[in-house]
Amino acid sequence: MPHHPVRVSRRALLVAAGAGAGVLLAGRAHAAGPPPTGGAAAPPPFDDMVLRAQRWLNATYAGRVNWKPVPEDGRTGQPTVEALVRALQYEVGLDPTQVNGNFGPTTFRLVTERIGMLAAGKPANVIKIAQCGLYCKGYPGEGVSGAWGSETGRSVGALRRDMGLAEPRSTLAPTEFRALLTMDAYQLLAGGAAAVRAVQQWLNRRYAAQPWYRIVACDGYAYRPSLAMLVSAVQRELGIAEPTGAVNAATRAALHQRPPIAVGQADGGAAGFVQLFLASLIFSRYDVPFGATFTAAAAAQARAFQEFAALPASGTGDAYTWASLLSANGDPGRPAHxxxxxxxxxxxxxxxxxxxxxxxxxxxxxxxxxxxxxxxxxxxxxxxxxxxxxxxxxxxxxxxxxxxxxxxxxxxxxxxxxxxxxxxxxxxxxxxxxxxxxxxxxxxxxxxxxxxxxxxxxxxxxxxxxxxxxxxxxxxxxxxxxxxxxxxxxxxxxxxxxxxxxxxxxxxxxxxxxxxxxxxxxxxxxxxxxxxxxxxxxxxxxxxxxxxxxxx
Missing domain, CATH: 3.20.20.80 (Glycosidases)
Known part of the structure; x- marks a missing residue:
């Protein structure tokens, strides 16, 4: 049965930010899996400020080249998020024929060069786009005013804390602006796992400044973008110059060159291999203490994963285990029976x-x-x-x-x-x-x-x-x-x-x-x-x- 792996886009979940407790499965798993994909998700609740944002978008940009009117229904969804990106693309001077609602590399470069750190004194319409984005994420504000007041600053600060970012700041960097204009949630969602969210926040905190990194959702679900950034972080720590977010031959070869992670090993200096291995176990629903030291309890959970996955049960972070945690096919060179x-x-x-x-x-x-x-x-x-x-x-x-x-x-x-x-x-x-x-x-x-x-x-x-x-x-x-x-x-x-x-x-x-x-x-x-x-x-x-x- 030949198969040809392909990259299939995850359908954005139409969910409002909420809270939910992680669920333990068989004493070790955190959540039942990523949110269901491809199906019709329950519509988010009506929000008067989201409706106000939608009306402002249509009134401001109607008639522009490549503008797509957004439904004025007061519900956050992919059309509204894409409309906010289109609006930003107009404001930063992207060629109108290239406006497409996708916050890609060109849009990011223009935002970085022409807006930089978003704060008081920046163009009013750009501030309004950010304020609309905050409302779509469920954060309070001071209307679609175009003025960067204290309420906008507090909401940005809360958003950044929910992202896990350490620096206390009430302004919005380009990487954070890009993350705001997505369907990602940064609060724990119902059915999500607090342990998974802690890893997502740690990844954002540790790697957000890296040029290859994209801020991930902090919703407690280990779906495609979070796993891709986890893989990219492992590749970066392995010394791979251009992380791809997918386990490849170079990644597996580099993992085989490293000694296995064993009990008592701790991260030191700039390295973060222990935390990344524990993060991989947590993303795979194993209940391990997340920290910089590989404990006996973590080794027991690693052994449980190895036994379940039919890998050599060493209780260490060896190359085969790394690969199986980070990619469904694991290491294709491992023994097959x-x-x-x-x-x-x-x-x-x-x-x-x-x-x-x-x-x-x-x-x-x-x-x-x-x-x-x-x-x-x-x-x-x-x-x-x-x-x-x-x-x-x-x-x-x-x-x-x-x-x-x-x-x-x-x-x-x-x-x-x-x-x-x-x-x-x-x-x-x-x-x-x-x-x-x-x-x-x-x-x-x-x-x-x-x-x-x-x-x-x-x-x-x-x-x-x-x-x-x-x-x-x-x-x-x-x-x-x-x-x-x-x-x-x-x-x-x-x-x-x-x-x-x-x-x-x-x-x-x-x-x-x-x-x-x-x-x-x-x-x-x-x-x-x-x-x-x-x-x-x-x-x-x-x-x-x-x-x-x-x-x-």
Whole structure:
């Protein structure tokens, strides 16, 4: 199942700043995951001052090139935030044909050069834009006056404290102005974790002055931008000149060159590796004390993560653990004890897999089209079992977009999978993994994937419940289906590490296989075979035998 990780923009949450307590999961996790993405969020409450800001924007900039009228509904949302950015772009002299509502590098440069530190005496309309932004964030003010009075200064000071910035100041630097004109919240949101928020504030405080850094939300949710800045901070501490915010080969190589973080190690001088490692554990929902020293309690939580993720359980901050905390696919070079493939496993290939340390192999029950023969071939299971390999079956035709997932399709797929599995002789305790092979958003899980799997389960039950239902997909989809009681096991598509459904979400509690590297060639000559490398948790050992007819 080849995957090509892509960067998928996180849909901005339409939420008002609020407060909420962190939630402990199994005694260690802080929050259930990032806010749901891609779905329709609950609208924020009406605010008279937000309505006033919207009316001012439309009255002031109507008729300008590239102006988009903002809805005058008194509710903060992405259209209002983009309108504030457009207004600022006009005020700093951006070419009107380039005005687009995106606070990008050119806008930031112009704000830095032509406005600088925003305070009393700056252009009135720019101050009004900041005042409107403060109202949209829920901070009080003195109207859309254009005068930088004491109330505006106090609100800016409160905003900066909520961002975690240390310097007491009631003026707005360009980096802070850019952060103001976003949908990010800087107060703890309902369901967010106080420990995650403390890390977000620490990141802002420590790195905000760096040119590569962008101030992150302080809402208690470890979603894409926060994780990207955490990765960038690690890259900067490793000496990587241009942090990218994504774990790459250079990052992994640099991590392997560092000694593991061990009990008693403490940050000193300019280095912050201990705090960054603890921050990574906290972002992954582990309850550790956040500080500059790696304690025995932190080592115990690191070991718990390693055991859960099927990593060597050393209780230290080694390179494999760093990579797995910072990116869904972790280190693709780590040992793999499982694999999946779309080509026949011959005796020579089976021997090559065994030599590479693979003990269980995922193979397809059916073909999507006759043009691509990916299913288990006659006699193949016998060859696999003779080599000491176990097998887990996968059912997938396309399953690569939201329209595929309907109840009708679920009934058909469930029946087809049962028929194929019986044809191969798979026994009744076998888990069949049904694919959700795209970056599915939360509302798509609700609207399509859940009805599909409900129908799959019904079809399996109607056939006498001979098999158990599993899922192949991103972490969020796997966890939601497990929580709904629709699946017993998860085959996680972590090679798609750039998918929104993987970033910021922990491995599902019932994960059995974790696909972390694609298109890897194992063996040579007649034994060469292209596989996807998988970690195995042992929750699904796979099948070591089938009943007749084994040849299918």
């Amino acid at each position: 499982a694999a999946d493939c779309s080509t026949r496993v011959t005796p020579a290939r089976a021997a090559a897999l065994r030599a590479a340390g693979v003990g269980v192999v995922g193979r397809y029950l059916t073909n999507a089209t006759e043009a691509f023969n990916k299913k288990i071939q006659p006699g193949e299971l016998a060859d696999l079992f003779a080599a000491g390999l176990r097998v887990f079956p996968i059912y997938q035709t396309s399953a690569d977009s939201a329209p595929y997932f309907t109840a009708a399709r679920g009934r058909a797929d469930g029946a087809a999978a049962v028929a194929a599995a019986r044809g191969y002789g798979f026994r009744s305790d076998t888990v069949i993994y049904f694919a959700v092979d795209f970056d599915v958003f939360d509302h798509q899980i609700t609207d399509g994937v859940v009805p599909y799997f409900t129908a799959v389960r019904a079809a399996v039950d109607a056939a006498g419940a001979p098999y158990r239902v599993g899922v192949y997909g991103v972490r969020h989809a796997c966890s939601r289906l497990a929580a709904a009681g629709l699946t017993v096991s998860s085959f996680v598509a972590d090679t798609a590490y750039g998918y929104t459904g993987n970033i910021g979400y922990p491995l599902p509690a019932n994960w059995a296989f974790d696909q972390f590297a694609n298109d890897v060639t194992v063996g040579t000559g007649d034994g060469a075979i292209d596989i996807d490398r998988n970690a195995a948790s042992g929750r699904d050992p796979g099948q070591a035998a089938v009943d007749p007819p084994a040849a299918g």
